[in-house]
Amino acid sequence: MNAVDLTAVTKTYGRTRALDAVDLSFDRGVTGLLGPNGAGKTTLLRIVATSIAADRGDVRLLGRDPHGSHAELTEIRRELGYLPQELGYPGDMTAFGFVEYVAVLKEWNDRGRRHREVRRVLELVGLGDLATKRVSKLSGGQRRRVALAQALLGDPRILVLDEPTTGLDPTQRADLRRTLSALGGRCAVLLSTHQTEDVAALCERVVVLAGGTVRFDGTVTDLVATAAGRVWLCDDEPGTDALVSWRTGTGRHHVVGGTPPPGAVPTDPTLEDAYLLMLGADAHAVRAPA
């Protein structure tokens, strides 16, 4: 039995088909979900987190149907942690108070056990020393870690993280990677991000979504291999048929796709190069604002 089994899952908002007959299964390990804006990543994560229902298709979480009975849903939610893209903090709570509030909602009724668990998850995200600080006074990255702490309550078997690295500085991102890779050994971690380097550093598996469908599902190494021989460094401005190119800090041009410019030297592709090539024209929407 997989932790998560999705079969022909479809979700439509009005006229927008956010997910179109998606088949995916997840078990132990860290899977990165990549895709341009509007690809359907958050919709997929919200379905796995039982926050919304699919219109069609079958969703099995830990072998159970989240919309079968209230008892089944409760059983699933006990084993599920969810970090949404945006999380509101009611009132002017401390970090400890907020995580404890979520623990109460998750029916951690024994006060002593609950307090120990809240302290454990705050330590796990490196916020032990800031537990008594008001959330409103924390930095954006620290607040994101409070949000992560609540998702880790009870050592879930399914962990759903929507853009967990947003707002984290490089040290915090490295700490988060260490925490998540350790968790991946015993639970199914599913995370969405726009940071291909986080996926390259952390995930065994990568799923690329675009337009509500799965464009790639495999290892990071296999995705990177699809770009072999299609990325170059050159001194002169590349031709117009390159998919994308930019001038690097060394003054050379990094060219992805198209025909090799004169004097171009092949270079090892990154996951970002492979991702851009995989999405082709759609990928420009991702890089355009940069």
Ligand SMILES: Nc1ncnc2c1ncn2[C@@H]1O[C@H](COP(=O)(O)OP(=O)(O)OP(=O)(O)O)[C@@H](O)[C@H]1O
């Ligand atoms: N509540 C909603 N009502 C209407 N349309 C929605 C709603 N939520 C999502 N959509 C639409 O569904 C599509 C998929 O959105 P979703 O948020 O799942 O994408 P995403 O890949 O997470 O995007 P992003 O990277 O921008 O967060 C988009 O076209 C979006 O506009």
